[in-house]
Amino acid sequence: MSVLVYTESEQGKFKKVAFEVASYAKTVANQLGTTVTAITINAIDTSKLGIYGVDKVLNVTNTQLDDFNAKMYANVIKQAAEKEGTKVVIVSSSANSKYLAPLLAVELNAGYASNVISVPTSVSPFTVKRTAFTNKAFEFIQINTDVKIIGVSNNSFGLVETSGNASEEAFSPSIAESGIKVESVDKVSGQVSIADADIVVSGGRGLKGPENWGMIEELASVLGAATACSKPVSDLGWRPHGEHVGQTGKPVAANLYIAIGISGAIQHLAGINASKVKVVINIDPEAPFFKAADYGVVGDAFVVVPELIEKLKAFKAQQ
Amino acid sequence: MKILVCISHVPDTTSKINFADNDTKFDASGVQFVINPNDEFGLTRAMWFKEKQAAEVTVINVGGPETEPTLRKALAIGADAAIRVNAVATDGFSVAKQLAKVIKDGGYDVIIAGRESIDYNGGMVPGMIAGLTNSNFINNCIGLEIDGNSVKAIREIDGGKETVSTTLPLVIGSQKGLVEESDLRIPNMRGIMMARQKALTVLEPVDANAETTSTKFEKPAVKGAIKLVSPDNLDELINLLHNEAKVI
Ligand SMILES: Cc1cc2nc3c(=O)[nH]c(=O)nc-3n(C[C@H](O)[C@H](O)[C@H](O)COP(=O)(O)OP(=O)(O)OC[C@H]3O[C@@H](n4cnc5c(N)ncnc54)[C@H](O)[C@@H]3O)c2cc1C
Numbered sequence: 001m002s003v004l005v006y007t008e009s010e011q012g013k014f015k016k017v018a019f020e021v022a023s024y025a026k027t028v029a030n031q032l033g034t035t036v037t038a039i040t041i042n043a044i045d046t047s048k049l050g051i052y053g054v055d056k057v058l059n060v061t062n063t064q065l066d067d068f069n070a071k072m073y074a075n076v077i078k079q080a081a082e083k084e085g086t087k088v089v090i091v092s093s094s095a096n097s098k099y100l101a102p103l104l105a106v107e108l109n110a111g112y113a114s115n116v117i118s119v120p121t122s123v124s125p126f127t128v129k130r131t132a133f134t135n136k137a138f139e140f141i142q143i144n145t146d147v148k149i150i151g152v153s154n155n156s157f158g159l160v161e162t163s164g165n166a167s168e169e170a171f172s173p174s175i176a177e178s179g180i181k182v183e184s185v186d187k188v189s190g191q192v193s194i195a196d197a198d199i200v201v202s203g204g205r206g207l208k209g210p211e212n213w214g215m216i217e218e219l220a221s222v223l224g225a226a227t228a229c230s231k232p233v234s235d236l237g238w239r240p241h242g243e244h245v246g247q248t249g250k251p252v253a254a255n256l257y258i259a260i261g262i263s264g265a266i267q268h269l270a271g272i273n274a275s276k277v278k279v280v281i282n283i284d285p286e287a288p289f290f291k292a293a294d295y296g297v298v299g300d301a302f303v304v305v306p307e308l309i310e311k312l313k314a315f316k317a318q319q
Numbered sequence: 320m321k322i323l324v325c326i327s328h329v330p331d332t333t334s335k336i337n338f339a340d341n342d343t344k345f346d347a348s349g350v351q352f353v354i355n356p357n358d359e360f361g362l363t364r365a366m367w368f369k370e371k372q373a374a375e376v377t378v379i380n381v382g383g384p385e386t387e388p389t390l391r392k393a394l395a396i397g398a399d400a401a402i403r404v405n406a407v408a409t410d411g412f413s414v415a416k417q418l419a420k421v422i423k424d425g426g427y428d429v430i431i432a433g434r435e436s437i438d439y440n441g442g443m444v445p446g447m448i449a450g451l452t453n454s455n456f457i458n459n460c461i462g463l464e465i466d467g468n469s470v471k472a473i474r475e476i477d478g479g480k481e482t483v484s485t486t487l488p489l490v491i492g493s494q495k496g497l498v499e500e501s502d503l504r505i506p507n508m509r510g511i512m513m514a515r516q517k518a519l520t521v522l523e524p525v526d527a528n529a530e531t532t533s534t535k536f537e538k539p540a541v542k543g544a545i546k547l548v549s550p551d552n553l554d555e556l557i558n559l560l561h562n563e564a565k566v567i
């Protein structure tokens with residue numbers, strides 16, 4: 001009966017979203033009067049999960065699962081759900097979780113709600129609030145199936161510490177056929193990805209050319225942030241496609257989004273509106289972004305950004 | 320090779336979103352509908368397979384008669400045939416079940432669906448189709464080459480990309496990057512004329528219960544006024560972000 005939460009790790013270490021979904025799962029378990037079981041795959045140290053409300057950890061260790069594979073992982077989670085007699089499965093909104101959740105839904109014959117931003121507003125009927133129309137609206141949906149899957153939107157719930165202790169149980173599920181082989185991975189290491197970032201620094205066409213991105217990268221590095229860009233910037237090849245954010249790019253649900261030289265077109269705003277605090281730096285006081293942001297500086301990015309970097313460095317040094 | 324491209328009929332990206340019937344339904348009045356952008360990238364790639372590898376391309380939508388202009392637009396872009404499953408698209412799972420039935424009956428090799436639709440943003444139909452039809456599934460697909468039965472694809476991952484290999488039958492979740500922006504096609508007069516001659520088959524749905532039901536919509540609260548900081552006083556910006564917003 002316990003609530004099952006999939007806590008993701010990368011190279012053995014939990015991602016931050018793992019603790020967020022665990023915190024979320026704890027609240028749902030309290031609503032339902034039950035406990036939280038976490039399923040982890042090849043995590044090295046699971047003790048931290050207890051702090052975020054997990055009561056029991058099913059820790060799968062298997063070298064066949066070293067690389068993420070949506071089908072194999074979904075099948076492992078399915079077996080864990082069946083073993084626990086789970087009615088509610090909770091996953092994050094990471095790219096990997098969004099990849100596996102629909103496969104899991106088919107395996108468990110479960111209704112799946114993605115981009116959920118708060119705990120169930122009612123458990124009977126089971127109703128959750130999610131974003132729709134690329135953040136232009138919220139939708140309340142009722143999940144009608146016996147087993148339910150909730151995909152929690154990143155940074156929507158936050159981390160909640162309790163004083164619990166998680167017991168660990170070895171779990172050896174059978175391993176499904178993968179169907180897909182990873183030939184090579186091309187990943188920029190040491191950079192914060194947009195999906196994991198608390199802070200995103202984003203540049204638009206106002207920066208004039210790719211040669212001017214040095215200051216964007218430096219600002220991001222001072223803040224421990226990921227870099228992003230508007231659609232024309234990636235269309236022009238100034239930045240890689242993976243950095244394009246907005247309605248047709250990546251969604252950004254960061255704590256802080258800093259837009260530099262971005263006008264604030266509706267398609268751009270739709271994709272970043274789920275971010276908590278938005279800052280705009282733009283030379284044109286009429287730019288639509290000023291209507292959407294929390295803080296703004298009307299000024300030339302080529303003057304403001306270098307100065308902001310210096311001041312932030314001084315601020316960080318003091319901290 | 321038989322390709323099926325799933326087309327979601329969605330409000331244009333510039334649309335203002337409103338609700339009717341006491342905020343329980345999307346208000347389509349005055350809204351311009353388009354092919355979901357992620358599907359358009361997939362359709363464009365399908366056109367490449369049609370031209371280079373003689374693939375046969377069918378487009379499909381699960382929806383009412385109001386979606387037919389969107390399917391006709393896909394035909395005008397170059398798809399060979401269209402199918403509309405005559406059912407109200409209530410939730411992702413039931414849509415996937417309708418699509419899976421057509422896929423099994425039609426013997427398609429490659430199913431292209433968008434990573435997500437820009438209306439309900441479910442991000443679930445492609446994966447569910449793959450699960451229901453027991454096909455290989457590549458999400459966030461930004462590169463696709465097919466040679467006989469073997470497939471090489473590139474997939475976007477957090478912070479980079481990976482190259483994967485697999486076999487048909489295959490479902491992909493397509494997105495920006497799968498084709499160049501400049502490859503996207505606007506239907507020309509000839510395409511539009513030809514589209515009128517092409518078959519648009521209407522199929523009756525199979526039984527599929529809605530696993531989820533939308534009960535109410537809400538619009539985000541109106542945002543408070545922006546605080547402007549002078550470019551000569553950036554310390555104040557840092558102060559606000561640190562002490563007021565508490566984000567740095
Ligand atoms: C179907 C569709 C989907 C789309 N999806 C997306 C999407 O997902 N994401 C997205 O971003 N866009 C999307 N767009 C494009 C969108 O409509 C805008 O064209 C785009 O967001 C504009 O990018 P930009 O703000 O970088 O450039 P511009 O609109 O050219 O704005 C540049 C800004 O820089 C400012 N500026 C210039 N010089 C300086 C300076 N020295 N210092 C500071 N500021 C300066 C200018 O005042 C201006 O506001 C989509 C469009 C369509 C039609």
Ligand SMILES: Nc1ncnc2c1ncn2[C@@H]1O[C@H](COP(=O)(O)O)[C@@H](O)[C@H]1O
Pocket residue numbers: 324325326327328355357358379380381382408411414431432433434435436437439440441442443444445
């Ligand atoms: N009613 C529908 N008819 C046909 N294809 C659909 C429909 N709904 C969703 N799809 C496909 O599934 C993709 C993802 O949609 P969704 O899971 O709703 O975000 C879309 O980009 C389409 O390719």
